[in-house]
Amino acid sequence: MEKNFYKKLSFAVIGAGNGGQAIAGYLALKGYSVNLYNRSIERIKDIKQKGYIDLEGCYNGRGILNLVTNNIERAIRNVDVIMVVSPASAHKFLANKIAPIIAPNQYIVLNPGRTGGALEFKNIIAKYNPVKEVCIIEAQTLLFACRSLYNGKVKIFGKKNEVKVSALPATRTKEFTNIIKDVFPEFTPSINVLETSFNNIGAMLHPIPTILNCGRIENTHGNFQYYIDGITPSIARVIEEADYERLLIAKKLKVNTISLMEWLNYTYGAKGNTLCEALNNTKGYHGIFAPSTMETRYIYEDVPQSLVPISDMGRHLGINTPTIDSIIQLASIIHNTDYYRYGRKITDMGLDRLSTVDEIINYVVKGEIDSSNEGVVA
Amino acid sequence: MEKNFYKKLSFAVIGAGNGGQAIAGYLALKGYSVNLYNRSIERIKDIKQKGYIDLEGCYNGRGILNLVTNNIERAIRNVDVIMVVSPASAHKFLANKIAPIIAPNQYIVLNPGRTGGALEFKNIIAKYNPVKEVCIIEAQTLLFACRSLYNGKVKIFGKKNEVKVSALPATRTKEFTNIIKDVFPEFTPSINVLETSFNNIGAMLHPIPTILNCGRIENTHGNFQYYIDGITPSIARVIEEADYERLLIAKKLKVNTISLMEWLNYTYGAKGNTLCEALNNTKGYHGIFAPSTMETRYIYEDVPQSLVPISDMGRHLGINTPTIDSIIQLASIIHNTDYYRYGRKITDMGLDRLSTVDEIINYVVKGEIDSSNEGVVA
Numbered sequence: 001m002e003k004n005f006y007k008k009l010s011f012a013v014i015g016a017g018n019g020g021q022a023i024a025g026y027l028a029l030k031g032y033s034v035n036l037y038n039r040s041i042e043r044i045k046d047i048k049q050k051g052y053i054d055l056e057g058c059y060n061g062r063g064i065l066n067l068v069t070n071n072i073e074r075a076i077r078n079v080d081v082i083m084v085v086s087p088a089s090a091h092k093f094l095a096n097k098i099a100p101i102i103a104p105n106q107y108i109v110l111n112p113g114r115t116g117g118a119l120e121f122k123n124i125i126a127k128y129n130p131v132k133e134v135c136i137i138e139a140q141t142l143l144f145a146c147r148s149l150y151n152g153k154v155k156i157f158g159k160k161n162e163v164k165v166s167a168l169p170a171t172r173t174k175e176f177t178n179i180i181k182d183v184f185p186e187f188t189p190s191i192n193v194l195e196t197s198f199n200n201i202g203a204m205l206h207p208i209p210t211i212l213n214c215g216r217i218e219n220t221h222g223n224f225q226y227y228i229d230g231i232t233p234s235i236a237r238v239i240e241e242a243d244y245e246r247l248l249i250a251k252k253l254k255v256n257t258i259s260l261m262e263w264l265n266y267t268y269g270a271k272g273n274t275l276c277e278a279l280n281n282t283k284g285y286h287g288i289f290a291p292s293t294m295e296t297r298y299i300y301e302d303v304p305q306s307l308v309p310i311s312d313m314g315r316h317l318g319i320n321t322p323t324i325d326s327i328i329q330l331a332s333i334i335h336n337t338d339y340y341r342y343g344r345k346i347t348d349m350g351l352d353r354l355s356t357v358d359e360i361i362n363y364v365v366k367g368e369i370d371s372s373n374e375g376v377v378a
Numbered sequence: 379m380e381k382n383f384y385k386k387l388s389f390a391v392i393g394a395g396n397g398g399q400a401i402a403g404y405l406a407l408k409g410y411s412v413n414l415y416n417r418s419i420e421r422i423k424d425i426k427q428k429g430y431i432d433l434e435g436c437y438n439g440r441g442i443l444n445l446v447t448n449n450i451e452r453a454i455r456n457v458d459v460i461m462v463v464s465p466a467s468a469h470k471f472l473a474n475k476i477a478p479i480i481a482p483n484q485y486i487v488l489n490p491g492r493t494g495g496a497l498e499f500k501n502i503i504a505k506y507n508p509v510k511e512v513c514i515i516e517a518q519t520l521l522f523a524c525r526s527l528y529n530g531k532v533k534i535f536g537k538k539n540e541v542k543v544s545a546l547p548a549t550r551t552k553e554f555t556n557i558i559k560d561v562f563p564e565f566t567p568s569i570n571v572l573e574t575s576f577n578n579i580g581a582m583l584h585p586i587p588t589i590l591n592c593g594r595i596e597n598t599h600g601n602f603q604y605y606i607d608g609i610t611p612s613i614a615r616v617i618e619e620a621d622y623e624r625l626l627i628a629k630k631l632k633v634n635t636i637s638l639m640e641w642l643n644y645t646y647g648a649k650g651n652t653l654c655e656a657l658n659n660t661k662g663y664h665g666i667f668a669p670s671t672m673e674t675r676y677i678y679e680d681v682p683q684s685l686v687p688i689s690d691m692g693r694h695l696g697i698n699t700p701t702i703d704s705i706i707q708l709a710s711i712i713h714n715t716d717y718y719r720y721g722r723k724i725t726d727m728g729l730d731r732l733s734t735v736d737e738i739i740n741y742v743v744k745g746e747i748d749s750s751n752e753g754v755v756a
Binding site: 211224230322333334 | 592609619708
């Protein structure tokens with residue numbers, strides 16, 4: 001170990017939920033230096049005391065942590081890569097904490113970013129220091145399927161073969177995938193963060209079936225198979241309509257994207273004449289139960305950090321999203337929270353001054369607004 | 379019987395579903411002359427052969443019909459009162475059939491009109507003959523709780539103590555309730571058809587729980603109690619929000635209206651700290667099951683003839699109805715029908731030239747547009 005020490009990347013893992021514990025444990029087990037941070041001390045006090053995370057499932061063993069802390073400054077100081085593995089609803093809070101202390105040679109990786117995560121992160125950092133160069137990487141999805149059995153013990157059910165990532169600016173994506181390839185060879189380059197943001201499948205699969213099964217979730221405490229019993233022909237039609245709205249926007253942004261139906265086929269080999277059939281034919285979805293209450297990440301994360309930015313990008317580009325907007329409205333009533341107001345919008349993503357698709361693409365590629373274009377009306 | 383014959387009103391009952399068979403059987407049992415019409419001959423061919431309807435439940439006996447026909451001209455010729463007891467989705471079709479042949483001394487009664495039924499009926503008749511005086515009565519709800527056991531046999535579970543009615547024009551409401559009082563003493567005068575239209579409780583209770591239980595309805599074929607299991611706290615919150623939108627419009631139209639919560643208390647004596655509790659405490663709702671599929675009147679009648687006219691009146695008056703609009707959008711996808719486009723709108727109700735509340739009220743009271751006001755910008 002000792003002789004390779006200076007070559008090895010060091011990591012901070014931000015967030016000690018299921019995904020955060022999995023990534024921290026996995027990296028530590030592989031011999032990397034890992035600082036684990038969580039906002040509330042409550043969740044990490046057992047792990048702090050033990051100093052390690054045990055893995056089971058696809059990986060077995062003990063990952064010794066370098067540091068466990070709720071002090072973010074200590075967590076990220078001098079590490080090479082900051083892996084953000086929190087719900088996207090925490091991105092704004094975390095970006096404001098990280099912005100003043102981030103160093104130019106550190107990478108921030110959002111696992112995942114949902115829609116517009118990297119853009120929002122960068123926008124917040126730019127408010128603290130407009131000239132600071134930062135490289136924010138957005139992963140399209142979480143690498144692991146995992147669950148924490150208790151704090152300090154994680155079961156890893158599976159690891160994806162491929163997770164698309166893009167840097168903001170996109171000119172630095174290959175630099176990042178090169179640096180990280182020994183650790184995460186699964187990370188493969190995407191065109192830009194618009195692509196990782198608008199191939200947001202969770203946005204399609206989470207809020208709609210939850211809301212259209214609202215009565216059943218509350219009346220049975222989620223005692224039904226979420227995908228198999230919960231996605232019926234009518235619900236699949238609503239998902240397809242929302243997916244169509246997402247695709248319209250993605251195509252306007254010139255990113256590579258596929259429909260949910262194609263994604264199911266590509267990812268799981270699931271087939272069917274209708275979306276409902278394809279979902280029902282997805283083996284991995286059998287046995288997954290519904291959330292037990294309406295207080296679920298399927299709403300409080302996927303509505304404000306996925307559906308709202310998709311809808312607001314649509315509005316910005318002149319594309320209507322009536323189906324997505326209906327779900328935002330109903331979610332807002334059910335959670336008594338104005339998700340449109342508090343969700344991630346064009347202004348949060350720093351795109352409000354960019355009125356054309358080309359300006360937006362130019363920004364995500366270069367990471368800066370062409371000053372020559374500023375104020376010019378096309 | 380013979381000596382009273384010339385005093386007795388004669389009726390046409392339009393529509394031979396549950397409600398139509400109940401009203402036809404009830405009137406015939408009371409000795410009134412009844413012509414029963416249905417658009418499709420299929421449903422009435424057994425009744426036509428027998429010539430009567432048998433009642434059980436609150437009323438027992440055989441009502442001999444004067445005529446059973448699918449010829450609307452024969453059905454309504456020379457009758458005093460035309461009782462329309464069809465789904466509101468048939469109002470447009472029926473109004474176009476009745477318009478050319480209606481006589482000035484005949485009353486048309488919509489049982490019920492849902493929202494804007496009388497206005498739409500009148501508007502269609504006016505297109506055929508702008509100077510023809512007609513009196514259209516809108517009932518707020520159906521008088522009977524009933525179910526046809528088979529064609530020609532109806533079980534009447536209950537009769538409401540009071541059903542609000544209004545004539546269009548409202549100046550003729552009392553004339554009608556006077557004429558009908560021996561037959562239906564339950565009909566009590568409402569201020570105008572805006573009041574019967576905007577106290578549309580079914581609009582609040584039908585589409586929302588159906589759509590927010592979409593998965594369960596399709597997965598279990600409606601095998602749960604609609605109001606008791608199906609209306610959970612989150613669903614009740616959505617209903618309350620839609621009800622609030624309805625109340626805003628009703629108040630702007632200066633009609634007497636009460637919230638759904640107050641209505642449950644007034645009608646059923648149901649109490650609770652929340653709408654959900656009050657619904658669960660409504661005895662009459664226990665044991666009522668959900669629709670077995672999404673192809674239900676709770677959507678295909680209540681969305682286009684209740685929610686759409688409420689929403690479009692809101693738009694006309696500058697009141698937003700985002701919750702109601704969300705439900706219209708989801709219903710439209712689920713039924714693959716653009717309900718907003720095909721539903722009852724301000725133009726269908728003949729109100730498009732009336733831009734102020736006072737103009738609208740003046741019209742529903744007098745049944746005509748003040749020509750002195752036309753073209754005047756307020």
